[in-house]
Amino acid sequence: MSVDETTVRRVARLARIAVADHEVPKLATELAAILAFVEELSELNVEGVPPMTSVIPTALTLREDVVNDGEDAEKVLANAPAREADFFVVPKVVE
Amino acid sequence: MNAPSKTPASSKLIAGATGDWELVIGLEIHAQVTSEAKLFSGSSTAFGASPNSHVSLVDAAMPGMLPVLNHECVRQAIRTGLGVNARINLQSTFDRKNYFYPDLPQGYQISQFKSPIVGEGEVVVDLGEGESVTVGIERIHLEQDAGKSIHDQDPKSSFVDLNRSGVALMEIVSKPDLRSSDEAKAYVQKLRTILRYIGSCDGDMEKGNLRADVNVSVRRPGDPFGTRCEIKNVNSIRFIGQAIEVEARRQIEILEDGGSIDQETRLFDPGKGETRAMRSKEEAHDYRYFPDPDLLPLVVEQAEVDALKAALPELPDEKKARFIRDYGVTAYDAMVLTLERESADFFEAVAKGRDAKLAANWVINELFGRLNKQGVGIEDSPLSADQLGGLVDLVTEGVISGKIAKDLFEILWSEGGDPRALVESRGLRQVTDTGAIEKVVDEVIAANPDKVEQARAKPTLIGWFVGQVMKASGGKANPQAVNDILKAKLGI
Structure with a gap:
């Protein structure tokens, strides 16, 4: 399966990953190889086989509706590159 | 992805320059x-x-x-x-x-x-x-x-x-x-x-x-x-x-x-x-x-x-159907009454053991109307269901007239209190004593001989007389009694 350079740039942009021009051809080749590998799976007939979501049969853990976390703005803001009072501050984003 | 077209009601269409x-x-x-x-x-x-x-x-x-x-x-x-x-x-x-x-x-x-x-x-x-x-x-x-x-x-x-x-x-x-x-x-x-x-x-x-x-x-x-x-x-x-x-x-x-x-x-x-x-x-x-x-x-x-299904409360559609069936209110009134669960509960408390249509009238027209006007929710209503129910009782029993009931509503809204006690303490009780009403009717007739003449020719003028008598009695005369006595006295 081939991956063209436009696709590489698009995927990188969607994932907000900076990709230099000279990296694009190499990434295209690598991504194509990965997709080819995954493609092999489609050779299997999985009709009627439910998707496996866990290697060991376990159920989703649920929590009760109780407030037992939060209330520590300092901790949450500790790594903020910029803050003003108790807000995170980011470069202006307006629609 | 084209679902079967519903037939559009023509009233819902928008007229453009080139067609609908x-x-x-x-x-x-x-x-x-x-x-x-x-x-x-x-x-x-x-x-x-x-x-x-x-x-x-x-x-x-x-x-x-x-x-x-x-x-x-x-x-x-x-x-x-x-x-x-x-x-x-x-x-x-x-x-x-x-x-x-x-x-x-x-x-x-x-x-x-x-x-x-x-x-x-x-x-x-x-x-x-x-x-x-x-x-x-x-x-x-x-x-x-x-x-x-x-x-x-x-x-x-x-x-x-x-x-x-x-x-x-x-x-x-x-x-x-x-x-x-x-x-x-x-x-x-x-x-x-x-x-x-x-x-x-x-x-x-x-x-x-x-x-x-x-x-x-x-x-x-x-x-x-x-x-x-x-x-x-x-x-x-x-x-x-x-x-x-x-x-x-x-x-x-x-x-x-x-x-x-x-x-x-x-x-x-x-x-x-x-x-x-x-x-x-x-x-x-x-x-x-x-x-x-x-x-x-x-x-x-x-x-x-x-x-979860078994524990669901009665939902709006069921409640509406029940109100129409059990209380005999109109579909529109039932819809208005069931818009909020709290309003529906309030209405049911007022209607319980009373004339449901009269109760619906008071809840929708007087109470909801007033709440909307003041931007107040039913949960903050100055009138309780008990108070409004008491008012409805007084109307039903003929203790107060519909007009006085509106005055009583105002008093309950702004001052609160027990409806029956207020009627006594403020002298709002409807006058059904025919003797007292007759006296007022006689006075009005005596003061307006020209109108009496006209009313005999044109019976609809009785409305004017009813108004005068009600005014003279401070709104407390029973309107039906006034009407009956006037008819007799004017000979129409």
């Missing part, structure tokens, strides 16, 4: 789930806290933190599904919807894309005058809300508050079954009523707890669906109506000028009364959904669904 157009509307309602804690963390959902206080390290998307699903949010979604007669999916999955925005620290929203918890259902929407429309529900899924960005505090930066980040939302997706702005508004109103009855969302649109994305397209009647535009985040029922109207006009104008509609996301600006394109579309709608590897499929037992 039919509006097609579908709504995605985002309803904040009523719960103490967030969808995947133990931090509080309470409104109005100081910035970034109701935030756990899960909500802030710190590396290594894992989401754990709140059981109550699942129950609320199931209750809501049952409330719109929908299929509950015993197995559903969570997916990541990937996009970047500063108030979304994870870089993705956990949502249910492929397998939502609630499947197809339907809502019957009253349109008044016995008309109704059945609106299909496509699905309801659970998802996380984002944080809040504030843009007006600083010229060069935006401020981010994550208190809302991770709060549970239900996205309720309708089928494109709505054909006018009025239908869309009535649908949102009905859905809001159902949510509030069930208690799964408080429906507070001012706080943004219920908001809508509105999909609008137009077509010639009978044609396949046209290209639609999505108007994002409309936060009042009135604005939903306005946004649909202006967007339909915009699209019709473009099409009639020979243009075509671009499928895009738009914003409604209530100030300017227009919609405008929201963001560049180059990569939009490429959310690269995939199953969230942090969350196993959600499996619900049928027994739990059954238990």
Whole structure:
């Protein structure tokens, strides 16, 4: 399966990953190889086989509706590159 | 994707320069789930806290933190599904919807894309005058809300508050079954009523707890669906109506000028009364959904669904039907009375053991009218159901006239008190003593000999006499008695 350079740039942009021009051809080749590998799976007939979501049969853990976390703005803001009072501050984003 | 065309009622069509157009509307309602804690963390959902206080390290998307699903949010979604007669999916999955925005620290929203918890259902929407429309529900899924960005505090930066980040939302997706702005508004109103009855969302649109994305397209009647535009985040029922109207006009104008509609996301600006394109579309709608590897499929037992169903309160449609059947009120009155569960309870308390139609009259026309005028909710009503019931009793027993009852209503509203005691202490009791009434009638007749002459020729003038006698008695004379005595005395 081939991956063209436009696709590489698009995927990188969607994932907000900076990709230099000279990296694009190499990434295209690598991504194509990965997709080819995954493609092999489609050779299997999985009709009627439910998707496996866990290697060991376990159920989703649920929590009760109780407030037992939060209330520590300092901790949450500790790594903020910029803050003003108790807000995170980011470069202006307006629609 | 062309659903069978409904036959459009011609009154719903919009006349363009080149012929009629039919509006097609579908709504995605985002309803904040009523719960103490967030969808995947133990931090509080309470409104109005100081910035970034109701935030756990899960909500802030710190590396290594894992989401754990709140059981109550699942129950609320199931209750809501049952409330719109929908299929509950015993197995559903969570997916990541990937996009970047500063108030979304994870870089993705956990949502249910492929397998939502609630499947197809339907809502019957009253349109008044016995008309109704059945609106299909496509699905309801659970998802996380984002944080809040504030843009007006600083010229060069935006401020981010994550208190809302991770709060549970239900996205309720309708089928494109709505054909006018009025239908869309009535649908949102009905859905809001159902949510509030069930208690799964408080429906507070001012706080943004219920908001809508509105999909609008137009077509010639009978044609396949046209290209639609999505108007994002409309936060009042009135604005939903306005946004649909202006967007339909915009699209019709473009099409009639020979243009075509671009499928895009738009914003409604209530100030300017227009919609405008929201963001560049180059990569939009490429959310690269995939199953969230942090969350196993959600499996619900049928027994739990059954238990939730059994515990549901009486829903608006059932209540309305019961009011019509048991109290003999009109369909319209029943609709008004059941709009809010609290109003319905209030009415039932007033109607219990009394003339239900009279009770409905007083509750709707006097009490609701007054509450609306003052912008007060039923829960803050200055009059209790007991007080209003007492007033209705006094009217029924003939102790006070309808007119005096309105005065008594005013006193109860502004001063409070026991209705029966007030009637005694303020001398509001209706005069049924015919002797006393006769005396007043005689005085009025004696003072107006010319009118008496006229009334004999033109009996409808009796109304004028009734008015005079009522005035002279301070409104306390029994109007029927006054009428009877006048007729006898005037010989008509």
